[in-house]
Amino acid sequence: xxxxxxxxxxxxxxxxxxxxxxxxxxxxxxxxxxxxxxxxxxxxxxxxxxxxxxxxxxxxxxxxxxxxxxxxxxxxxxxxxxxxxxxxxxxxxxxxxxxxxxxxxxxxxxxxxxxxxxxxxxxxxxxxxxxxxxxxxxxxxxxxxxxxxxxxxxxxxxxxxxxxxxxxxxxxxxxxxxxxxxxxxxxxxxxxxxxxxxxxxxxxxxxxxxxxxxxxxxxxxxxxxxxxxxxxxxxxxxxxxxxxxxxxxxxxxxxxxxxxxxxxxxxxxxxxxxxxxxxx
Amino acid sequence: xxxxxxxxxxxxxxxxxxxxxxxxxxxxxxxxxxxxxxxxxxxxxxxxxxxxxxxxxxxxxxxxxxxxxxxxxxxxxxxxxxxxxxxxxxxxxxxxxxxxxxxxxxxxxxxxxxxxxxxxxxxxxxxxxxxxxxxxxxxxxxxxxxxxxxxxxxxxxxxxxxxxxxxxxxxxxxxxxxxxxxxxxxxxxxxxxxxxxxxxxxxxxxxxxxxxxxxxxxxxxxxxxxxxxxxxxxxxxxxxxxxxxxxxxxxxxxxxxxxxxxxxxxxxxxxxxxxxxxxxxxxxxxxxxxxxxxxxxxxxxxxxxxxxxxxxxxxxxxxxxxxxxxxxxxxxxxxxxxxxxxxxxxxxxxxxxxxxxxxxxxxxxxxxxxxxxxxxxxxxxxxxxxxxxxxxxxxxxxxxxxxxxxxxxxxxxxxxxxxxxxxxxxxxxxxxxxxxxxxxxxxxxxxxxxxxxxxxxxxxxxxxxxxxxxxxxxxxxxxxxxxxxxxxxxxxxxxxxxxxxxxxxxxxxxxxxxxxxxxxxxxxxxxxxxxxxxxxxxxxxxxxxxxxxxxxxxxxxxxxxxxxxxxxxxxxxxxxxxxxxxxxx
Numbered sequence: 028x029x030x031x032x033x034x035x036x037x038x039x040x041x042x043x044x045x046x047x048x049x050x051x052x053x054x055x056x057x058x059x060x061x062x063x064x065x066x067x068x069x070x071x072x073x074x075x076x077x078x079x080x081x082x083x084x085x086x087x088x089x090x091x092x093x094x095x096x097x098x099x100x101x102x103x104x105x106x107x108x109x110x111x112x113x114x115x116x117x118x119x120x121x122x123x124x125x126x127x128x129x130x131x132x133x134x135x136x137x138x139x140x141x142x143x144x145x146x147x148x149x150x151x152x153x154x155x156x157x158x159x160x161x162x163x164x165x166x167x168x169x170x171x172x173x174x175x176x177x178x179x180x181x182x183x184x185x186x187x188x189x190x191x192x193x194x195x196x197x198x199x200x201x202x203x204x205x206x207x208x209x210x211x212x213x214x215x216x217x218x219x220x221x222x223x224x225x226x227x228x229x230x231x232x233x234x235x236x237x238x239x240x241x242x243x244x245x246x247x248x249x250x251x252x253x254x255x256x257x258x259x260x261x262x263x264x265x266x267x268x269x270x271x272x273x274x275x276x277x278x279x280x281x282x283x284x285x286x287x288x289x290x291x292x293x294x295x296x297x298x299x300x301x302x303x304x305x306x307x
Numbered sequence: 308x309x310x311x312x313x314x315x316x317x318x319x320x321x322x323x324x325x326x327x328x329x330x331x332x333x334x335x336x337x338x339x340x341x342x343x344x345x346x347x348x349x350x351x352x353x354x355x356x357x358x359x360x361x362x363x364x365x366x367x368x369x370x371x372x373x374x375x376x377x378x379x380x381x382x383x384x385x386x387x388x389x390x391x392x393x394x395x396x397x398x399x400x401x402x403x404x405x406x407x408x409x410x411x412x413x414x415x416x417x418x419x420x421x422x423x424x425x426x427x428x429x430x431x432x433x434x435x436x437x438x439x440x441x442x443x444x445x446x447x448x449x450x451x452x453x454x455x456x457x458x459x460x461x462x463x464x465x466x467x468x469x470x471x472x473x474x475x476x477x478x479x480x481x482x483x484x485x486x487x488x489x490x491x492x493x494x495x496x497x498x499x500x501x502x503x504x505x506x507x508x509x510x511x512x513x514x515x516x517x518x519x520x521x522x523x524x525x526x527x528x529x530x531x532x533x534x535x536x537x538x539x540x541x542x543x544x545x546x547x548x549x550x551x552x553x554x555x556x557x558x559x560x561x562x563x564x565x566x567x568x569x570x571x572x573x574x575x576x577x578x579x580x581x582x583x584x585x586x587x588x589x590x591x592x593x594x595x596x597x598x599x600x601x602x603x604x605x606x607x608x609x610x611x612x613x614x615x616x617x618x619x620x621x622x623x624x625x626x627x628x629x630x631x632x633x634x635x636x637x638x639x640x641x642x643x644x645x646x647x648x649x650x651x652x653x654x655x656x657x658x659x660x661x662x663x664x665x666x667x668x669x670x671x672x673x674x675x676x677x678x679x680x681x682x683x684x685x686x687x688x689x690x691x692x693x694x695x696x697x698x699x700x701x702x703x704x705x706x707x708x709x710x711x712x713x714x715x716x717x718x719x720x721x722x723x724x725x726x727x728x729x730x731x732x733x734x735x736x737x738x739x740x741x742x743x744x745x746x747x748x749x750x751x752x753x754x755x756x757x758x759x760x761x762x763x764x765x766x767x768x769x770x771x772x773x774x775x776x777x778x779x780x781x782x783x784x785x786x787x788x789x790x791x792x793x794x795x796x797x798x799x800x801x802x803x804x805x806x807x808x809x810x811x812x813x814x815x816x817x818x819x820x821x822x823x824x825x826x827x828x829x830x831x832x833x834x835x836x837x838x839x840x841x842x843x844x845x846x847x848x849x850x851x852x853x854x855x856x857x858x859x860x861x862x863x864x865x866x867x868x869x870x871x872x873x874x875x876x877x878x879x880x881x882x883x884x885x886x887x888x889x890x891x892x
Contacts, residue, residue, distance in 0.1 A: 036660050036717030040731065067660040067715050072668070074749070074875040075713065077781050079667040086663050111869075121780060129667060182855030183868070192859050218805050218854035226750035226849045229820040233809045234852070 028153065029059040030099035030144065031091040033109070036067055037255040038102060044294020045255055048279035049101045049146060051292040055283075056154055056162060060099070063090050068105040069112060077115075081122060082129045084112030088143070089135035097142045099149060101279070103254035104222075106145040107179025110186045113139065145180060146279065147253050148189045151197045159204040164287035166206020172276065173212045173247035174198035175238075175261075177254035181216065201278060202251060205285035212245035214238050221260040235264040239273045249274040251281055308589055320596035327603025328611065335612070335644045340686040341736025342743055344639035355636020360618065363626030375621040379727060380614040386725040389654050394725075396449035403442030404476075411436055412595070426554045434560040436487070441563055444480045447473065457653040463676055466651065472605040475598040482591035488567035489587060491558050492527040495579040505550040511536070515543025516551075523557055525565065527572035612648035613726040616641065620727030632732075642733050646683045648726045651676050655720035655730065661713060672710025675720040675730055681707035682737035691744055705883075708741045712748035749879045750849050752886070758824055761844030761878075764885040781880070782873035784866055791834045791870065793863040800827040800857035800867050806850045823847055827857050827867055834870070843878035847871075 038045045053060060069083035088109065091098045100106050116123050116137070130137055150159065176198055184192035195216070199209035220234030239261065242250050250273055252258040258275050265271035283293040290296065336349040336356075347355065363372050378384040386394035410418045410432070418432075419425045427436070451473060457463055490496050497520060501513065508516070514536040520526045521535055528535050536543065559565050571578065578584075602608065619641050623633050632638065655675035656662065665673035672678050684690050685707065693700040711734065720730045741747065753761075779786040801807050804827050813822035825833070825847040833842045842848055848871055857867035 036715035040716055040718035066663050071713050071715055072664050073872050075879055076668055077873065077876055079664050082667045083663045119783060178854040182859040184859060218852045220852065223806065223850055223852045225748060227820050230806065230809055230813065230850055233812055234805055
């Protein structure tokens, strides 16, 4: 399997551990990742100018198409955005014509051949639970984790289609494959609050806090994430606390640790610091 | 040029250069970018920077900091990683120019003291001077071409003063080579020298000497006026050894000037007649002085600012483990320094995550090189005055704000900057300045007045051309009745909305977060009633987290969240058109 890795903007600047751990885990599983000259997925422009948003998104897919690759992203928001752009291109012929003209300036063509995939369904379906269980050397049976799906992975389901939008199981399956126990938390499908942060920080803070409290009450050791926006929002909400009530753990870090990959390649502190620091 | 005039001009240009540098360097500590920079004085900044740098250099990580600085500032490590050809050209220019200044311009003070019997017309200086000059000229040509290509490709800002400075540098080099070539070929120069050093020589020996110099030293005698022997005799050669050889080597090793002299040979007499040597020398010296005086007022000030920036960068990245942010005094200085250290090389623009958006939105302020200049302007109180007076300045400042707030903070510009600017930190500070200047993000300024006030403004402006047509291509769902007319007002969207749910805990008296004004279901109803303007400025539209619960759960399959996104894009455009009208009323 070979994919063009679309890291987006948030991961390289705010959460480089997600990039390194994704590369480490997927590399270990024999998936080849290629880096292309991608730009922003278009997400911030959606509130500003629809055409600019779609051009920005589709340019990335046209670039992947140019290299005959499908796109894989670890970011839920990039995933949702790129898929939304495909939907808009498919259902609006006038838009498609305008965007194609704009892409032609760069010598790019979009025909819809490049698909967009997220790390979660890739691991759960394409790699498969059996292959993962074989790769796991040190199952983390000690961990109880709250799976944070991320809105843009699940909804709108006719665009994202990674799992059942009201009763998804894909993330819990991965947590079990790593030997850990997923907790049942009522707010698991709720929004982390990040998209509202710029326009209304107090509201966003309440949304984040409610999820943290919920995960705590469900007895989770950490919230397991698969999106940099959710992950960093949880961290930011607890930044002022000396010991965060609810640590965050990336799904790729969890699997990497269970596979026995070196802590440094997962962006985790060295093994001896793990208990005390980021790793729960 | 008389020595008096030479000295006067030299002192004047040196003084201008020194004053200019002092003025520009003072600005690094005086200019305040970011509201937090106002809490430290210029003097505190000077002391803070010195203390930070001294502490990190003297600590046990000092060698690492110094090593990183040397690699970045002297060997241009970052530039080599991004553009090896430009880096090589840059190294050629810097090395060549520095060595030319030392060995050639300051020859009486440096070379003559270090090398006994120094003569500029002896080896290795003939060759070295040409080598250094060719390095500078070649590097300069590569850099100018790279700059020109980058400019036409990315529309980088034009800098006439920098272009003037580069032209002056080109003039200095060109006149240097031409002057040397002219002196090689010039019969008059030959006569001047033989009059001084071989005045009493036998005429036949002199004729023979001329033959030798015509053959081996490239002097282009005019046979109508000068007697040039057919052969070089022993007497001529002896005369050469006695009078010339101690100071003159064969100029063939001057690999630029020598072929130039050959080219100029046919006109050597004419050039003598018009005193070309004096003209060229004047031009050479005046261009040097003009360049010196102009230096602090161009982007070539980066010769000081860039190493300073790279030093602070080395301190920030290697001064502590794990790396921690610099103290505010140093950060504030680094921000102010950015505009002077930036050479507008455009590498940040080339790899900018929102470059496609910048082009499509036709807003250059999304690109780091333009945003950098706008950030410094936004920090200045002059911008606020200009905004009040001049509608165009206001529109421009708002575009700059659009650019600043659409930036995704991906940090690529910072990672690629060859002069080590912390652009990510600068953008953060710049956005705070924009907010303080009344230029916040759309999500903020839309919320400054209630939805009903916006709707009234839109109604008052009525059917002005800008508002006459809702652009259906920008918001196809919100403008198409078929998408929302099925709504039965069942309130499912409202019931599953996290914004509505969490608004229960909002404080109605708070300005930032007074709770929800319209629920999603009411927004849909306004669309059904054909009153979209009433929804455009609503907090619901702008608070929406786009979690898509409403859309997923809608029993009628209405794309509620998608419509919310479209309403925002619509409101940015429509409310912006009545923003000033609303503020005046």
